[in-house]
Amino acid sequence: MELSSRETWTVIHGLVLGTLFLLAFSGGLAGLWSLRPGLVTTQGIKERMTRLYYGIWIMAVVAWATVITGTWIVYPWYRAALAPVGDDPFAGCAGAVVPTDTCSPRDFLLSNVSGTTESWHLFGMEWKEHVAWAAPFLATAAAFLVTYYGARLVARPWLRAAVIVMLVGAFAAAAIGGAFGAFINKIAPII
Amino acid sequence: MTSTHHDAEIAPELAELHLADKPDGPGAAVILAAGIGILVLGLLTTLNEVSEAIHSFLDAFDGDGGVGPLSGKTILASVAFLGSWAVLWGLWRTKDVDIRRVFWIGLGLGVVGTILMFPPVFQAFG
Numbered sequence: 001m002e003l004s005s006r007e008t009w010t011v012i013h014g015l016v017l018g019t020l021f022l023l024a025f026s027g028g029l030a031g032l033w034s035l036r037p038g039l040v041t042t043q044g045i046k047e048r049m050t051r052l053y054y055g056i057w058i059m060a061v062v063a064w065a066t067v068i069t070g071t072w073i074v075y076p077w078y079r080a081a082l083a084p085v086g087d088d089p090f091a092g093c094a095g096a097v098v099p100t101d102t103c104s105p106r107d108f109l110l111s112n113v114s115g116t117t118e119s120w121h122l123f124g125m126e127w128k129e130h131v132a133w134a135a136p137f138l139a140t141a142a143a144f145l146v147t148y149y150g151a152r153l154v155a156r157p158w159l160r161a162a163v164i165v166m167l168v169g170a171f172a173a174a175a176i177g178g179a180f181g182a183f184i185n186k187i188a189p190i191i
Numbered sequence: 192m193t194s195t196h197h198d199a200e201i202a203p204e205l206a207e208l209h210l211a212d213k214p215d216g217p218g219a220a221v222i223l224a225a226g227i228g229i230l231v232l233g234l235l236t237t238l239n240e241v242s243e244a245i246h247s248f249l250d251a252f253d254g255d256g257g258v259g260p261l262s263g264k265t266i267l268a269s270v271a272f273l274g275s276w277a278v279l280w281g282l283w284r285t286k287d288v289d290i291r292r293v294f295w296i297g298l299g300l301g302v303v304g305t306i307l308m309f310p311p312v313f314q315a316f317g
Contacts, residue, residue: 037202045204071265076257123310130236130308133265134229134301137272141225145218151208155198159218162294166225169301 006077006190013074014185017066018178024059025171031055032146032164035154045151052146060143063136063170075129077190083107098189105188120187124180132177138170216283219293221276226297228272233307235264240317
């Protein structure tokens, strides 16, 4: 039972950081949602805000770590052009049922050698690799707003709703990235 | 700066915390910066398809690292987010900016950026 270096990084990028992001998002959303007048005592606000600060900044840091590891460590392995030989851009993928040393995941998907797979790259990967970067921007902005306003958010329902919109936007961007990442890695794994 | 918030009157449980009023400028700054960052990422994603020169420019950001033009898009978008945040912070840090209006502007920028990075849209320019 072992993982290669590439598989380990794929697990760190998608599973470890993705799970942490999801946990931090859930905590942050629940904390913000219940931060309403009349629901929490003064002592409760103090206790809740401390937890919220930690949770939302963990979410922001994890969002940055996820997109940086994904773009700068995992993505080059996915994207490498290994298959071209002469005029045939997918010669190295001939007969492949999974990506190989001569057929990167991107080559494999675009070659359609094992079913109609090109849309996983042309739509799924192309969307995922871009939209996921909205997550750290939005999560960082939400974290700053929670830290800057602190308990004042209890008295400002509109602002609290705006922060929740940004938090949900960050989650949606990460969810698109995570879902397509999981599907693509299932069809064309980085080995 | 003028104090425009009455938090402890709306939520009496805040009175014991003795929270000083704060201007909305810094909050508005980060909201608009997030919208700008997403818009820049969307614009660069589409421009990468439109122009071979821009594609080469974006591709050069990682040398031979294998990331391709995504390197330039994400680095420049991050610089746009952090840079615009710093500039807007400097401009608005003591001001009571209309944060609702800024939120809607930031949301609009973010939506446009998100549309521009949707594959059927940017691939139409390829």
